[in-house]
Amino acid sequence: MSVPSSRVLRALLKSRSGFAGSVLVGVLVLSALVSLVWTPYDPTLARPQDSWLLPLSGGHVLGTDRLGRDELSQLLTGARSTLRTALLAAAIAAVVGLALALAAVLVPRWIGAAVVQFTDVLIAFPVLLIAMILTAVYGGSTWTAVTAIGVGAGVNVARVARAEAGRVLGTDYVLAAHAAGSGTWRTVRRHVLPNIAPTLIVQLSLVLSVAVLAEAALSYLGFGTPPPAVSWGRMLHEQQSYITARPLLVIWPGLAVVCSVLGFNLLGDGLREAADARLRVRELQEVPGA
Amino acid sequence: MSLLKITDLSVRIGGTAVVEGVSLDLAPGERLALIGESGSGKSLTALAVMGLLPDSAEVTGSIRLGGEELLGLGDRELSRLRGERMAMVFQEPMSALNPLMRIGKQLAEPLRLHRGLNRRRAAAAAVELAAQVGLPDPELVVRSWPHQLSGGQRQRVGLAMALATRPALLIADEPTTALDVTVQADMLKLLDDLVQQHGTALLFISHDLAVVAELCPRAAVLKDGRLVEEGATDTLVRSPRHSYTQRLVDAARATGWDTPEVAR
Numbered sequence: 001m002s003v004p005s006s007r008v009l010r011a012l013l014k015s016r017s018g019f020a021g022s023v024l025v026g027v028l029v030l031s032a033l034v035s036l037v038w039t040p041y042d043p044t045l046a047r048p049q050d051s052w053l054l055p056l057s058g059g060h061v062l063g064t065d066r067l068g069r070d071e072l073s074q075l076l077t078g079a080r081s082t083l084r085t086a087l088l089a090a091a092i093a094a095v096v097g098l099a100l101a102l103a104a105v106l107v108p109r110w111i112g113a114a115v116v117q118f119t120d121v122l123i124a125f126p127v128l129l130i131a132m133i134l135t136a137v138y139g140g141s142t143w144t145a146v147t148a149i150g151v152g153a154g155v156n157v158a159r160v161a162r163a164e165a166g167r168v169l170g171t172d173y174v175l176a177a178h179a180a181g182s183g184t185w186r187t188v189r190r191h192v193l194p195n196i197a198p199t200l201i202v203q204l205s206l207v208l209s210v211a212v213l214a215e216a217a218l219s220y221l222g223f224g225t226p227p228p229a230v231s232w233g234r235m236l237h238e239q240q241s242y243i244t245a246r247p248l249l250v251i252w253p254g255l256a257v258v259c260s261v262l263g264f265n266l267l268g269d270g271l272r273e274a275a276d277a278r279l280r281v282r283e284l285q286e287v288p289g290a
Numbered sequence: 291m292s293l294l295k296i297t298d299l300s301v302r303i304g305g306t307a308v309v310e311g312v313s314l315d316l317a318p319g320e321r322l323a324l325i326g327e328s329g330s331g332k333s334l335t336a337l338a339v340m341g342l343l344p345d346s347a348e349v350t351g352s353i354r355l356g357g358e359e360l361l362g363l364g365d366r367e368l369s370r371l372r373g374e375r376m377a378m379v380f381q382e383p384m385s386a387l388n389p390l391m392r393i394g395k396q397l398a399e400p401l402r403l404h405r406g407l408n409r410r411r412a413a414a415a416a417v418e419l420a421a422q423v424g425l426p427d428p429e430l431v432v433r434s435w436p437h438q439l440s441g442g443q444r445q446r447v448g449l450a451m452a453l454a455t456r457p458a459l460l461i462a463d464e465p466t467t468a469l470d471v472t473v474q475a476d477m478l479k480l481l482d483d484l485v486q487q488h489g490t491a492l493l494f495i496s497h498d499l500a501v502v503a504e505l506c507p508r509a510a511v512l513k514d515g516r517l518v519e520e521g522a523t524d525t526l527v528r529s530p531r532h533s534y535t536q537r538l539v540d541a542a543r544a545t546g547w548d549t550p551e552v553a554r
Contacts (some may be wrong), residue, residue, distance in 0.1 A: 108345065172385040179340055179380075180400045180451060181373030184365070194390045 011274035018270020024263025031079035041070035043077040044228045055248065065239060065249055075256055078232040081225055082212055082260060085146055089211040090204050092150025097157025097203070102192075104162045105169055106184065116162070119155050127152030127214050135223040142225045149214045153207040160203050164196040198275040202268050209264035216257045232257050291357070293318040293491050294339065294459055299351035301334050301343065301515075309334050309515045311351075318458060321485070321492040323502040323523065325538065326512035332495045335512070336461045339493070340378055341368040355459065373400040376459040377452035382468050383444035387436040393420070393447055394432030400454040415454075423450040423480060442473035446480065453484055460485060461493045466501065478505060499542040503527060511535050 012018040035043075040061065047068035055063040062071035104115040131148030138144050168174060169192060177187045218224040219233030227234070235253040243250050294316040301309040309331040316322050324332045337343050339353055341360060353360040355375060360368070377400070380386040387396055397419050398412035407415060413432070420428035423446040436444060445465060452460055462481065466474040482505060485492050496502050502509055503523050510520040511534065519532045530536040 172380050172382055173388045175342060176378070176380055176386045176448070176451070177388075177399070178342055178369075179372055179378040181369045181371070181403045182399065183369050186403075190391070191388050195388070 008271075008274045012270045015270050015273045017266040018274060021263050021266030021268070021270050024259050025267050028079055028083060028260050028263060031076050032083045035073075035076035035080050039070075039073035039076050041073045043069060043073035043230050045069065052246065062252060063246075063248065065246075066242065071249060071252060074230050074235055075232070075252055077230040078235060078253065078256065079260075081142070081219075081229060081231045082215055082257075085142065085149065085215040085225075086208045086211040086260075086264070088146040089149040089153060089214075090207045092147065093154035093157050093207045093211075094200070094204055096151055096154025097161050098200075100155065100158035101161035101165050102188065104158070105165045106188070119158050119162075122151075122155040123159065125152070127210065128217060131214065131218050132221075132223055135218075140218075140223050140226050142229075145215060145218050145224050149211045149218075152214075153210055157200070157203050157207060161196060161200060164199045165192055168192045168195045198271075202272045202275070205264055205268035205271055209261045209268070212257065212260045212264060291318075292316060292354075293320075293356055294493070295352075295354040296335070296339070297352040297354075299335065299338060299349070299353060301331070301338055302348040302350075303344075303346060307515060309338070312512070312515075312517050314510060314517075314520075316459070316491050316493060319489045319491055321494060321506040321508065323506035323509040324493060324495045324512060325497065325499065325502055325509055327497055330512040331515035332512050333463055334515075336378065336463050336493065336495055339459075339461060340372060340376065342372075342378075370404075373457070374404040374455050375457055376461065377455070377457040378461045378463065379445070379448050379452045379465045381464040383441050383448055384468070386448050387444055389436050391436075392432065393434050393436065393439070396436075397432065397447060397451055397454065400451060404455050419450040419454055420447070422453075423447070423484070425450075440473075441469055442477060445469060445473075445477055449477075449481065449484070453488060453490065456488050457490065459491045459493065461495070463495045464497070467496075467498075474501075481505070499527065499538050500545075500547040511538065 013022060040059075047064075050058060050060070050064050050068035051066055053060050053064040053068070055061065057063065060070050060072070062075070064070055065074075100115060100119055104112045104119070106112075107115070127149055130152045131145055134144050134148045174187055174191050177191055182190070215224060215231070216233035216236070219231040220237045221233075222237070224233055225231055232253040236250060236257075239246065239249040239253075292315045294314070296312060296314040299309060299312045300307060312331075312335055314322065314324075314335075324335065326332045334343065334347075338347075338349055339355075339360070341363065343349060349361055351361070355371065358371075360371070363371075387393070394413055394416040397416040398407065401407045401415050402412050416432045417428045420431045425431045425443060425446055431439070431443070431447075436447075439447065445468075449465070465481065466477050469477060478501060481492075484490070492506070494502065494506050507523055508521070509523045509526050511518050511526070511532065513534045519526060519530065519535050526535060527539055530539055
């Protein structure tokens with residue numbers, strides 16, 4: 001799997017969307033990391049005497065909410081749960097997607113067809129609906145949300161991955177690998193996975209953006225990580241009653257969600273362009289002396 | 291004792307018979323050409339021997355390699371034989387190599403699979419193989435990606451891969467059809483030399499009678515999945531018994547092939 005990745009990275013940063021996406025995602029990751037070691041205040045510490053402070057007053061850069069909690073500290077800490085949910089969901093989506101895709105293409109045809117039907121049925125359910133059903137049954141927790149988002153997005157990944165895996169399995173080099181005596185799993189590992197990886201990576205970056213949005217929506221609706229953990233969705237929920245008095249307190253978490261979703265989307269776009277650029281570069285190169 | 295013995299082979303795909311009652315015999319080190327137009331079932335016959343037909347294909351009859359019946363063998367046993375006792379060169383050199391794997395790694399793949407070579411020894415063997423098929427600057431070639439090689443070079447890589455383990459049987463499915471005319475001749479010469487050197491039996495699939503006449507002393511003609519004529523290539527060319535063979539000869543003459551120079 002030695003794809004020339006440095007070249008892809010360079011192409012990614014050169015494209016406008018790739019650069020913007022990288023910056024936005026970089027900010028998200030940095031916020032989450034910083035919040036692990038430092039926040040201006042304890043994000044969950046309620047100090048009634050400091051409630052409703054305006055931005056840049058009393059040592060609170062973005063002000064405080066009704067309970068006197070520091071807005072900036074909450075935003076930074078919220079990045080953590082957003083990122084964690086997104087990454088875990090994407091990991092689950094990758095596993096579910098790949099497993100279903102490979103199951104659909106490798107097994108005897110009638111089982112494969114059943115897997116495809118099953119996947120299509122699951123795709124019909126919106127991610128949020130699956131999450132709400134799971135929450136109703138198992139109660140709200142990070143894991144319920146992550147599993148629901150991961151599985152919901154995973155079936156979508158499966159559809160794309162299946163098409164790609166099917167294409168790769170039909171290529172001459174897979175036939176040649178079999179003719180050389182390569183077993184099914186070795187072929188999948190050495191030929192199929194590397195060749196569907198570019199498509200899969202783009203898909204997963206889009207899953208990340210869906211997951212950020214879904215996480216915010218779920219915690220806004222009260223189905224996400226339960227308190228006292230901080231999340232942007234619940235910040236939105238808690239502040240919305242006071243939107244006319246303190247609009248900024250709603251705008252900040254909203255903006256954070258928008259920027260993260262946009263960031264992952266742009267990153268996905270950039271990656272797709274970069275992968276294409278890599279193909280173009282390849283075709284132009286010839287071995288010296290060929 | 292024959293190396294490859296195909297008896298009454300039939301292949302049905304989706305209820306349609308695409309190969310019907312084909313019987314062929316190939317001695318160790320012998321060369322046999324399988325001739326026919328597109329869709330005559332010659333590639334499917336080859337794939338049947340390799341056990342590479344899709345699951346939907348129904349294969350009946352018997353295919354014996356060195357006395358061992360291949361039909362009905364499990365995937366594991368077939369994988370052991372493929373690339374070790376029998377190997378195949380494909381028609382399209384542009385698509386027969388994994389675009390994301392360096393040449394050296396692909397070259398050494400059969401050796402790693404069947405000889406259990408470790409990474410380092412496989413890399414060394416790859417350079418040797420590349421040199422053997424006349425690739426210029428083998429050290430550089432093994433580190434290149436498939437897209438950096440020309441069609442002819444890639445086909446040489448394909449041939450080197452197929453012959454890496456010195457298989458007893460090599461199936462070449464129109465290995466020169468996709469190449470430039472000038473490269474074709476070199477490729478055929480190389481194939482001729484290597485097969486001769488290693489004593490490999492060759493099943494050469496082609497629609498080009500001129501090419502076949504130079505390479506294979508014996509030929510079999512397929513039409514619509516049936517064997518219509520089989521025998522020494524020069525007899526076949528000089529006095530075809532079947533009208534279809536006559537048409538193939540006429541077609542070859544019409545494109546400028548005049549005196550049939552027939553191989554040993």
